[in-house]
Amino acid sequence: MTETRPREHRKGPVQLRGKQIPDTTTDERLLSDKDGADWVHSDPWRVLRIQAEFVEGFGALAELGPAVSVFGSARFRPGDREYELGERVAAGLVAAGFAVITGGGPGVMEAANKGAHEAGGTSVGLGIELPFEQGMNSYVDLGVNFRYFFARKTMFVKYAHAFVVLPGGFGTFDELFEALTLVQTRKVRQFPVVLVGTDYWSGLLAWLRDTVAARGAISPADLDLVRLTDDPDEAVRLVVEGVREMRSSEQAAAEEAAAAELEDDVTGTTGTNGW
Template identity: 75%
Template sequence: MVSQSREYRKGPVTLRGRKVPTSTTDQRLLDNAGPNDWVHTDPWRVLRIQAEFVEGFGTLSELGPAVSVFGSARTGPGHPTYELAEVVGRLLVEAGYAVITGGGPGTMEAANKGASQAGGTSVGLGIELPFEAGLNEHVNLGINFRYFFARKTMFVKYAQGFIVLPGGFGTLDELFEAITLVQTGKVTRFPIVLMGTDFWAPLLDWLRATLLEHGTIAGADLDLVHLTDDPAEAVAFVRRARA
């Protein structure tokens, strides 16, 4: 029996109990199994996708200077990374930035909490997922997206930089997309900070020993990220890079 207490966000719509779907909008868009009714439905999907971009642009266009903060949804209160993210959120607000996160729990919640308690704008860009519901309580400006690609555009378009704390696949996805956008010149003067030397140093070592050694990246590409454990240094790096 489906629990009536479970809450599921589908764009701006909230569903509970038996109304909770078994698949996400992104999944249905990308899944090529089943009948070829996509020929008739995909043109209508374009309008929904367009609406998500319009909603995002309209909501965030007057946000002002902002920094996107990424990290694991699984890092709870009391964890050193959670506490670090709170400090990052607070320092960003004190430096004049709004804080943008994915709006979920863990590190995202911590950064939103630090920003909100510092009296700043705490933005959450949520996503329709089968195992996460809604925005954390510290978001004071939130948008729920159906499509990852629309949401990811907002993370970059309205941010002056990324601060990336330890995280999983989603964090790595955002990190490497940002690096690629800078490397290819799609965005300019876009600082990327990695926080947590113990966590990130092995990845950077692998990039040097494998990708650089095989000639698949240039040495200068490794300079696109700044590694630190100090939240004040992270915020200062973002400010200097944008000066």
């Protein structure tokens, strides 16, 4: 299928139209090897731009409070079951005290932003520069646009207490498996990951269990990182319970560390020489 050229294009903070729209994205140029040795001179400047994206993202979201990242396909439309699920899940999350973070685009992302916005919560969109621009949907209250996928993905994880994943394509799979990898390798705390849509996700989970885990590529216990439901209310409940367990575990670990430090002080084992 032939894609039509976008009428508008956002490149970081810059809005472009017509002939100003580039044929490649910033990510594509970063990862290309066509420049040969010229990258030695250009890439140090790219580092500053990448740094700026992290600074802008951290600054915009630092005071967001408890939030949940919601993922799903951009291709569903109002009236689709998946769109309705996105609205209901987001509204439930707001009622439970969470802000809602999405990719800021159409489809399930728009549905989740709409549900959060209309429920009176904070609706966040993290946009990305794409060859065929999607644009930020109109239900985003706090939007941040990124050039680089990896900077954007950091924000999804850093400011989320949980992930809720509705039916989606490659982008949704990417976010899901990145989250599971980070939790599995203990790069991040074990936060709840809830899949919504039994018919959609059951085949994937069966393959992970019957093929991937059966061949020893992952541990069977790794499958416990994911919860599956069709009910948006249950999805919210699983998030709330998972976050509560996560906080209790963190508090217990902090208390244990404090007790160990106190014991070291009492027994005189603190200090570099054990004095």
